[in-house]
Amino acid sequence: MNELYFWLVPIAVIFFLLTSMIHIMREYERAVIFTLGRFDKVKGPGFILVIPFIQQLVRVDLRTVVMDVPTQDVISLDNVSVKVNAVIYYRILDPEKAIIQVEKVHDATSQLAQTTLRSVLGKHELDEMLSERDSLNADIQEILDKQTNAWGIKVANVEIKHVDLDESMIRAIARQAEAERQRRAKVILAEGEQQAAAKLVEAAKEMTESAGAMQLRYLQTLSDIGNEKNSTIVFPMPMEIIGPILEKLKK
Structure with missing residues (x-):
């Protein structure tokens, strides 16, 4: 029994060390490696070895993230209160910046999107919010992209989904x-x-x-009147017609 425990302890230690050393990154993943707390390199995808207790690994997903921006209360330029929500599409381009420059990169992007949405829409009137969404989407996307560039993030698109009125x-x-x-x-x-x-x-x-x-x-008018079901019709005779007849009678 003691011999069994004697062999189990080393096997467990070896198994722990192997699981700590060996990592496999998928095609859409990257590994940010820190050596003794200092940034070392970005590795992946594929098979990666990490020295236990010396190096630490942080996984970063490079796929496009679809994030719903919670409904925001916005007061338009013409003092109309509306509720607006949106969706943003972004992805991490630089894993090093996404880990080192900001804590909880996805939460930070969400908060920034909310404040930017309120700020941009508050500068426009209600009619513009309803009829010029493409322009507003482009403005919000441009502002977010500039501010998140320092975090290694690329904002690909922003879409305003609903503008709700009372x-x-x-x-x-x-x-x-x-x-x-x-x-x-x-x-x-x-x-x-x-x-x-x-x-x-x-x-x-x-x-x-x-x-x-x-x-x-004149004759066309008489024809139209004659088609009507009237018992009596009284109409004047123009001098252009009566004149020649009177002159002949005088002669």
Whole structure:
């Protein structure tokens, strides 16, 4: 029994040392190696040996991270309170900076994204938040990318997902949209009447310059009246038609 314990202890120590020394990094992983507390190198992917008690290893994932930015209360430039949430896409490009320059790199990126979202959207009016999301996404992405560059992070994209309004603001926007539609309808109607009046003036001018055209229009009007179901029709005779007849009668 004592002999068994005598062999088990060395085997356990050897097994512990081997598990501490041997590490395998996947294709999307890198190992940041510290030797006696000082940064040594970045290794991986593949098989890596680490000296126990002398070297320490920190794993870093290089895959793109999709992070939801929690809903933020934002006051727009025109003093409208809205709730906005977004999603950011980023990845670690420099494992050394991501480990050495900042503690808990993912938490730091999330907090920075929240403050940047409030700061950028607070400089714009509500209409711009609703209609110019692509421009706002680009602005937020550019600011985040510059500030996280020191952490070895590349922010690839930012997307604003929802801009939520309270019920009173939704009703106010609906009334504003209805008023805008009515304004456009009135403008279109007025423009149509203006164009019709211009055409009528042009037609009247042409008919006054040609007696034949005036007579043809008069006869067309009589034809239209005759098609109506009226018992009595009273209409004046123009002098252009009566004049020649009276002159012949006098002769």
